[in-house]
Amino acid sequence: MSPLSAENGCAPRMIYLVIAGYAPSLVGFRGPLIAALQAHGVKVHVAAPGLATDDALRIRLERQGLVAHNLPLERTGTSPLADLRALWALLRLMGHVRPHAVLAYTIKPVIYGSLAAWLTGVPRRFALITGLGYSFQQQGRGGRLQALVQRLYALALRRVDCVFFQNPDDEALFRQRRLVQPCGRTCVVNGSGVDMAQFAVVPQSSAPCFLLIARLLGDKGVREYAQAAQRVRAQHPDVRCLLVGWIDTNPDAIAQHELDAWVANGTLEFLGRLSDVRPAIAECSVYVLPSYREGTPRTVLEAMAMGRAVITTDAPGCRETVVDGDNGFLVPVQSVDALEQAMLRFLDDPALAGRMGRRSRQVAEEKYDVHKVNAVMLREMGIS
Known part of the structure; x- marks a missing residue:
C-alpha cells in the first residue's frame, strides 16, 4: 500500500520524516516533539545513522509507533563521496516514504535532507539549527571548511519553508551572512525545552x-x-x-x-x-x-x-x-x-x-x- 493510501478506509494520515545526525537524539532531544506530532495524528518516520546496528534503540522507536530508517551518514566526516552517498540515500528514502513534510536538524541532515526533500517535491520542508558546530569555530584550513558549510547551508535553506533557531544570535548570524534569505521565514524557539515532570526538583546536598x-x-x-x-x-x-x-x-x-x-x-x-x-x-x-x-x-x-x-x-x-x-x-x-x-x-x-x-x-x-x-x-x- 502506498504511504498516501487511506488506512482502514479513513482519510490519509499526514506523514512527517524527521532526519537526525545522531540516532539517540531522536529520543533524548526530539522525543517530546515527535510524541506531540503523533498526538495530532501524524505518522512519523525517523532516519539517522546507526539504526542498523543499535537494535535496542530501533526497537524502542518502533514500539513508539515510529518507522525507523538507517541513514548512511558520517556525522563528522569530510568525504565528499560519502556525503553524496548520504544524499542519494535520502533521495531514495523520500521517494519510498513520500512524506508530506520533512524536519531535519544538525548540519548534514539539514543540508542534505532539505536538498533531497526539495528535489523529490516534498510539499513542506523545515530545518532546525541546534548550534553552529565545529566548522563555524575554525580559522585557516578550518576556515575553508567553514566557507563550504556556509555555501551549502545557503543552498539548502533557500529550499525550506521555515528555519527554526534556538537562540537569536544564531538567527542574526545566518541573516547577516545571507545563509537565510532576507525574505526567508524563521522562528526562534527556547531550545529543545525540558520535561518539567521528568526533571523534577531534587533537594541539594549540603556538601558543595x-x-x-x-x-x-x-x-x-x-x-x-x-x-x-x-x-x-x-x-x-x-x-x-x-x-x-x-x-x-x-x-x-x-x-x-x-x-x-x-x-x-x-x-x-x-x-x-x-x-x-x-x-x-x-x-x-x-x-x-x-x-x-x-x-x-x-x-x-x-x-x-x-x-x-x-x-x-x-x-x-x-x-x-x-x-x-x-x-x-x-x-x-x-x-x-x-x-x-x-x-x-x-x-x-x-x-x-x-x-x-x-x-x-x-x-x-x-x-x-x-x-x-x-x-x-x-x-x-x-x-x-
Whole structure:
C-alpha cells in the first residue's frame, strides 16, 4: 500500500520524516516533539545513522509507533563521496516514504535532507539549527571548511519553508551572512525545552559539588572547567568537581591522556557517559557549562529544572539561560580566572546555590517547558 493510501478506509494520515545526525537524539532531544506530532495524528518516520546496528534503540522507536530508517551518514566526516552517498540515500528514502513534510536538524541532515526533500517535491520542508558546530569555530584550513558549510547551508535553506533557531544570535548570524534569505521565514524557539515532570526538583546536598555534562570537546569549555576545578580544589580540597560525558570523534575532542591526567590527580571525578543524567544533577549543587557557543544547552535546562544554580558563559545560546546574579553567573568565554571566581562565590556563601537554584526552576517553568516550546514549533509547521 502506498504511504498516501487511506488506512482502514479513513482519510490519509499526514506523514512527517524527521532526519537526525545522531540516532539517540531522536529520543533524548526530539522525543517530546515527535510524541506531540503523533498526538495530532501524524505518522512519523525517523532516519539517522546507526539504526542498523543499535537494535535496542530501533526497537524502542518502533514500539513508539515510529518507522525507523538507517541513514548512511558520517556525522563528522569530510568525504565528499560519502556525503553524496548520504544524499542519494535520502533521495531514495523520500521517494519510498513520500512524506508530506520533512524536519531535519544538525548540519548534514539539514543540508542534505532539505536538498533531497526539495528535489523529490516534498510539499513542506523545515530545518532546525541546534548550534553552529565545529566548522563555524575554525580559522585557516578550518576556515575553508567553514566557507563550504556556509555555501551549502545557503543552498539548502533557500529550499525550506521555515528555519527554526534556538537562540537569536544564531538567527542574526545566518541573516547577516545571507545563509537565510532576507525574505526567508524563521522562528526562534527556547531550545529543545525540558520535561518539567521528568526533571523534577531534587533537594541539594549540603556538601558543595560542581558538575559539567558534555561531549568532551574543547569548545564545550572542558579544559577551562578542569583548570578552574584544580584551582578551587587547591583552596577547598573537600569540594567535588564531577564530569559526565564521552570523548567524541570530533576533531576538537579532548585527548584521552588529558582526561586520564585530570582523574589521576584528583581534579575531576569522571562518571562516564550516562543514559540518565538526573542522578548526577541531583548530586551537584551548581551546574557549570563554560561552552564557547551553543544552540541552547539542553543540560543547562535540565539542571535548571531540577533546581540548580548555573555558571555558564556570556556566549550565544548560553547567555539566554542565565540572568547574571539571579539564577547563576555569566563568565567570559575561555576565562579560567572568571570561572574560578564564580565557583568560589558559591563556596563563600553556602546559601547562594539554594537561592539561585530556586530561581532556575522558576525560569525553566516560565520559559523552557518542553510543551510550550513544542507548541510554538507545531504552530509554525501548520499543525494545531
